[in-house]
Amino acid sequence: MAIINENYLKLQAGYLFPEIGRRVSEFIAANPDKKVIKMGIGDVTQPLVPSVIKAFHEGVDEMAKGETFKGYGPEQGYEFLREAIAKNSYQDNGIDISADEIFVSDGSKCDTGNIQDIFGDNNKIAICDPSYPVYVDTTVMSGKTGFCQSNGYYNGIIYMPCTQKNGFIPNFPKEIPDLIFLCYPNNPTGTVASKEELKKWVDYATKNKSIILYDAAYEAFITEEGIPHSIFEIEGAKKVAIEFRSFSKTAGFTGTRCATTVIPNELVAYDSEGKAHSVKALWNRRQSTKFNGVSYPVQKAAASIYSEEGKKEVAEVISYYLENARIMKESLLAIGYEVFGGENAPYIWVKTRNEMSSWDFFDKVLNEANVVGTPGSGFGPAGEGYFRFSAFADRENVLEAMERIKNLS
Numbered sequence: 011m012a013i014i015n016e017n018y019l020k021l022q023a024g025y026l027f028p029e030i031g032r033r034v035s036e037f038i039a040a041n042p043d044k045k046v047i048k049m050g051i052g053d054v055t056q057p058l059v060p061s062v063i064k065a066f067h068e069g070v071d072e073m074a075k076g077e078t079f080k081g082y083g084p085e086q087g088y089e090f091l092r093e094a095i096a097k098n099s100y101q102d103n104g105i106d107i108s109a110d111e112i113f114v115s116d117g118s119k120c121d122t123g124n125i126q127d128i129f130g131d132n133n134k135i136a137i138c139d140p141s142y143p144v145y146v147d148t149t150v151m152s153g154k155t156g157f158c159q160s161n162g163y164y165n166g167i168i169y170m171p172c173t174q175k176n177g178f179i180p181n182f183p184k185e186i187p188d189l190i191f192l193c194y195p196n197n198p199t200g201t202v203a204s205k206e207e208l209k210k211w212v213d214y215a216t217k218n219k220s221i222i223l224y225d226a227a228y229e230a231f232i233t234e235e236g237i238p239h240s241i242f243e244i245e246g247a248k249k250v251a252i253e254f255r256s257f258s259k260t261a262g263f264t265g266t267r268c269a270t271t272v273i274p275n276e277l278v279a280y281d282s283e284g285k286a287h288s289v290k291a292l293w294n295r296r297q298s299t300k301f302n303g304v305s306y307p308v309q310k311a312a313a314s315i316y317s318e319e320g321k322k323e324v325a326e327v328i329s330y331y332l333e334n335a336r337i338m339k340e341s342l343l344a345i346g347y348e349v350f351g352g353e354n355a356p357y358i359w360v361k362t363r364n365e366m367s368s369w370d371f372f373d374k375v376l377n378e379a380n381v382v383g384t385p386g387s388g389f390g391p392a393g394e395g396y397f398r399f400s401a402f403a404d405r406e407n408v409l410e411a412m413e414r415i416k417n418l419s
Contacts, residue, residue, distance in 0.1 A: 059323035065314035069307030087114025123148035136187035140389030200351015
């Protein structure tokens with residue numbers, strides 16, 4: 011008799027975004043004449059930039075010739091891309107990260123979930139509330155939790171509320187965690203953390219021999235001076251942190267798939283007898299066993315964003331989305347909503363009116379304005395009463411969506 015992984019039975023309902031898709035599909039089927047504007051999931055809408063397309067074609071052409079054909083590539087990523095990431099994303103910004111500390115993958119969503127493969131089931135996991143749902147769901151899948159309680163929290167997870175009161179930056183939890191998920195610029199709230207705030211977390215992790223799992227997927231959207239783009243800008247972070255970055259939002263690779271995980275050589279974790287082991291070596295073993303690498307044409311395309319022309323083109327696309335965010339934030343503020351984010355991130359975090367629930371607001375906006383957003387409660391109990399709009403949309407649709415929302419009763 012085949013036995014299932016019963017941890018999956020602990021998961022609540024469907025994953026957030028498929029549930030949104032189900033409700034939207036039902037609405038469209040019942041209202042085929044309505045134009046629905048989707049500003050919910052963080053999928054990009056602008057095409058890949060010319061430098062990326064050119065490199066992509068070159069990579070495909072190389073695969074068509076015997077002398078340049080590539081078979082299995084290195085599971086860690088091709089050296090040319092790892093070197094480009096190390097130089098442009100880290101070394102040129104004064105951060106001492108080398109190519110051998112970089113792993114190329116098919117997505118930071120995958121890596122933030124898969125990273126728990128190399129950590130024991132008895133680790134205590136601290137997760138911000140609200141947060142990207144993958145952190146919680148994959149912790150449940152890995153067997154590190156009990157069941158979900160009536161308050162929406164799983165037994166076994168250390169939740170760190172991020173609210174208006176604490177500026178959406180978590181306080182240190184009462185119970186000391188072994189692994190700590192942090193995400194800045196934050197998804198879903200769109201807020202950022204200063205160097206001073208991140209230094210506190212690095213010092214906390216150092217003191218308690220914890221490891222910070224730092225999701226920096228939206229670092230390219232930071233425009234404010236002094237806001238760190240990387241956890242490794244903080245002194246001591248290389249001994250206590252793993253960083254995840256993505257080409258998805260930075261360069262429009264949501265459908266192309268490419269990401270980066272950085273594990274410093276200095277980072278160690280411990281076995282049951284207290285002996286230290288290289289985390290990088292464990293992740294390398296995991297990837298070499300379970301992952302065959304990102305395709306050569308995709309990696310060649312990813313490397314092109316570091317050319318002078320590529321940098322310029324990608325910056326223009328990011329500016330386009332940030333302008334969308336500005337328009338959305340100013341429009342919502344003008345009609346009386348409390349709004350957060352949208353300045354260093356592509357997300358707008360909106361407080362609902364009259365204590366309306368997140369899902370009720372979702373249904374209202376969908377049914378009356380025919381606009382799709384994301385209910386805040388889907389990111390955790392502390393997200394109740396909030397709503398997330400994504401700036402990854404065409405400008406025309408952004409303007410139309412804001413006009414429709416302005417006219418909501």
